[in-house]
Amino acid sequence: MSDYETIYKESIQDPEAFWAEAAKKVHWYHEWDKVLDVMNDHYRWFVGGCMNSCYNALDLHIENGRGDQLALIYDSPVTDTKKTFTYKELRNRVAKTAGILVNKGVVKGDRVIIYMPMIPEAIIAMLACARIGAIHSVVFGGFAAHELAARIEDAKPRVIISASCGIEVSRMIKYKPILDEAIKKSSHKPTTCLIWQRPQERANMLPWRDVDWESEEEKTDPIDCVPVDATDPLYILYTSGTTGKPKGVVRSNGGHSVALKWSMDNIYNAKPGDVFWAASDVGWVVGHSYIVYAPLMNGCTTIVYEGKPVKTPDPGAFWRVCEEYKVNILFSAPTAFRAIKKEDPQAQWVKKYDLSHLKAVFVAGERCDSDTLQWIQNITGKPVIDHWWQTETGWAIAANPIGLEQMPIKPGSPTKPMPGFNLKVLDDDGKECKNGKLGNLVIKLPLPPACLMTIWGDDTRYKRAYLNHYKGYYLTGDSGYIDKDGYVFVMGRMDGVINVAGHRLSTGGMEEAISKHPDVAECAVIGVNDSLKGEIPMALIVLKDGIVRDKDAIGDGIRQIVREEIGAIASLHLVAVVHRLPKTRSGKILRATMRKIADGEEWQTPSTIEDESVLGEIEEAIKSLGYPLPKPSKEKE
């Protein structure tokens, strides 16, 4: 049996023994009494254990003699800034920031929302919360006030931490007015907003609520780590579901640290001292796990990159960072590499840089098409590892664990399930599918450590969304199959969630926003193929009777509403006005059929359709938006 097979089998046969062994790599003030406790569909790992995630990420390394090693490199082509922090320097900033939070009344279990651009202070804020047992909830900087307000309403933070602005290539996004508007919209109000004033923009401060972080830090004493229970929440991270209301995924301290440590050794083959660069954003789960916690817990150097793969300033940006900081492991989304390929199809830029320190490139966030995977492999000469995961799991469900055993790569597959993920493919009746047959990807319970504990404030939704479909299984929401060699293939979402440039967005949320337009009677948003972003939304709109306004103006209004309600990140550009939407006799909109039409796939008129003549108009409307896209001609290698 191969190393992978042995380890995987052990983890499924005796998960408690497996994870108890892995937990030895984490620092505990007090070891657990019970490895796994199951109660009422809740799986709690390392019950009775006492630890601190910030201690494991920073103080432990200083005590072990790594205090002067670089912990964090900040590289910001958009502000032309570079900065480094040793473990000691980062710990000192975190300890003082934790002191500010305590002085502002934050205690263990309080929530703190962090709405920040990609600057070191975003990481400092997260670790400061972890240090005192406060639960952080990072909101991606690209979300608009409405989305931020929904998260404030749900998480009810005592404090919000933000910055005066973010910079998108050459455009400045003033964060403070967005924050002020979000707080105005929310019925819950934080007592304090801690603001990092950036030199590019000084935010107006409200003297009774807003505090200048930098000057406050100067006069605050550092504080020590507070021991927390392994089962205490470390953070809440909101993710898109089928409706507009985001789901607050709750992650615990202990299980998270154990699984991430295991992943660094075994999946990424990252050693203490290695430079680990996850080119993502702290607002996403990849950023939480692999910009912040895992690299630091593993004694690596992490990189906070405030820039894009292209245009900041050129498609050589990733390769420049890899050379300059001797990056050992690079991790990003396939869409980032597609953007580079689009601007540099002959891969001229990569030739200018020395990638000799790079051991492997990891991709995740969306399905990695074989062309992109092979292109990255060809131009870098490094193994390219696709791995599949979700906000809910916090780490890879399936991967090629190169630290354990590098298995042959099958393009299009994220390889095999990771320890503890007892992955199955079930049909709609709950029967296990044969190898190669497409079905629902599910995980037999228990889930391994680090996976979600519940949905914040909505345990019923947790059970409804994930556990009630198939008794004893967690529903991933993805469809796929497992081939005869045990390789997993993830084909797409089963629900109304779409994946735009590696960002998970809800079509239901966009429909809710569009419905606010005064001229709209009803609408349907579907995800359609896009050569750069993988998927983008397309909205089909039915207007109220008697509306004679110019359709282009209505389209612009709809685009604007989605931008203002959700954020520019939604990338809704495709809008078509139709007279009717295709529906079943029971009134369900036939989104899957419209999607097939838009993607140029074979489709049949559903037998349940109320009026099949509608489909002709839908086809025409989709064509007017340039869909289906012409089939790409095969490029010569």
Ligand code: COA
């Ligand atoms: N704050 C404010 N606005 C933001 C933002 C942020 N943090 N991030 C993105 N936006 C805005 C962009 O400026 C853009 O606005 P525009 O429509 O006015 O131009 C819009 O949201 C869409 O952004 P994006 O999806 O990033 O598209 P892009 O065309 O600017 O860039 C890529 C395309 C491929 C370069 C970019 O999507 C990318 O780098 N993707 C990598 C994805 C990734 O890291 N995913 C994480 C999962 S691993």
Ligand code: AMP
């Ligand atoms: P998020 O929670 O935002 O990280 O999005 C998770 C979703 O992204 C998954 O449920 C998948 O649909 C998709 N996804 C992430 N990584 C991959 C991958 N490597 N292959 C296919 N789909 C992926």
